[in-house]
Amino acid sequence: MSANPSPNPATTGRGANVQLPTDQELVLKVIPMPGDCNANGDIFGGWVMAQVDLAGAVVPARYVKGRMVTVAVNEFVFKQPVRVGDILSFFAKLTRIGRTSITVKIEVFAERFGSLNEYAKVTEASLTYVAIDEHGKPREVPQKLI
Numbered sequence: 001m002s003a004n005p006s007p008n009p010a011t012t013g014r015g016a017n018v019q020l021p022t023d024q025e026l027v028l029k030v031i032p033m034p035g036d037c038n039a040n041g042d043i044f045g046g047w048v049m050a051q052v053d054l055a056g057a058v059v060p061a062r063y064v065k066g067r068m069v070t071v072a073v074n075e076f077v078f079k080q081p082v083r084v085g086d087i088l089s090f091f092a093k094l095t096r097i098g099r100t101s102i103t104v105k106i107e108v109f110a111e112r113f114g115s116l117n118e119y120a121k122v123t124e125a126s127l128t129y130v131a132i133d134e135h136g137k138p139r140e141v142p143q144k145l146i
């Protein structure tokens with residue numbers, strides 16, 4: 001065991017520095033503002049969820065080409081707090097195309113205010129979207145981009 005172990009990037013918060021994914025698409029960048037904070041001064045989880053819902057819809061929208069709704073948040077993990085001034089990058093990857101639904105994995109990375117170009121993964125989630133017709137009923141989605 002080392003006498004001076006390196007700090008664990010998973011627990012040091014601001015010091016974490018991970019590589020951005022290369023197999024996912026950057027679908028959104030946004031900077032949270034003071035009005036998005038909870039009582040602790042961290043960014044409200046519901047605000048992050050709303051951004052993830054928007055970001056996750058980008059890839060399915062190319063298939064659906066019309067109305068769709070979010071049917072399920074299959075998984076949502078807040079790995080680290082988000083703070084005012086962080087630059088958030090949302091990456092998305094299609095994980096499943098069903099008959100009427102599309103499931104997407106979303107990962108969110110923060111460049112901390114004052115530590116730009118270093119990334120910490122702050123959130124990961126999986127959401128499912130359903131294509132709907134004019135009556136709000138599920139409709140089939142193409143299995144490939146056309």
Ligand SMILES: CC(=O)SCCNC(=O)CCNC(=O)[C@H](O)C(C)(C)COP(=O)(O)OP(=O)(O)OC[C@H]1O[C@@H](n2cnc3c(N)ncnc32)[C@H](O)[C@@H]1OP(=O)(O)O
Nearest residue numbers: 068069070071072097098099100101128130132136137138
């Ligand atoms: C901006 C916003 O939209 S905010 C989010 C608010 N969301 C909504 O208002 C949606 C409200 N829900 C609905 O309108 C309906 O439940 C619908 C249209 C999404 C689905 O209608 P249903 O009659 O339940 O359809 P059905 O049972 O056929 O399921 C449709 C698809 O959703 C999938 N699905 C349904 N429930 C779930 C679930 N809990 N988790 C994952 N997928 C699900 C089904 O597997 C199916 O996918 P597939 O065809 O690819 O296999």
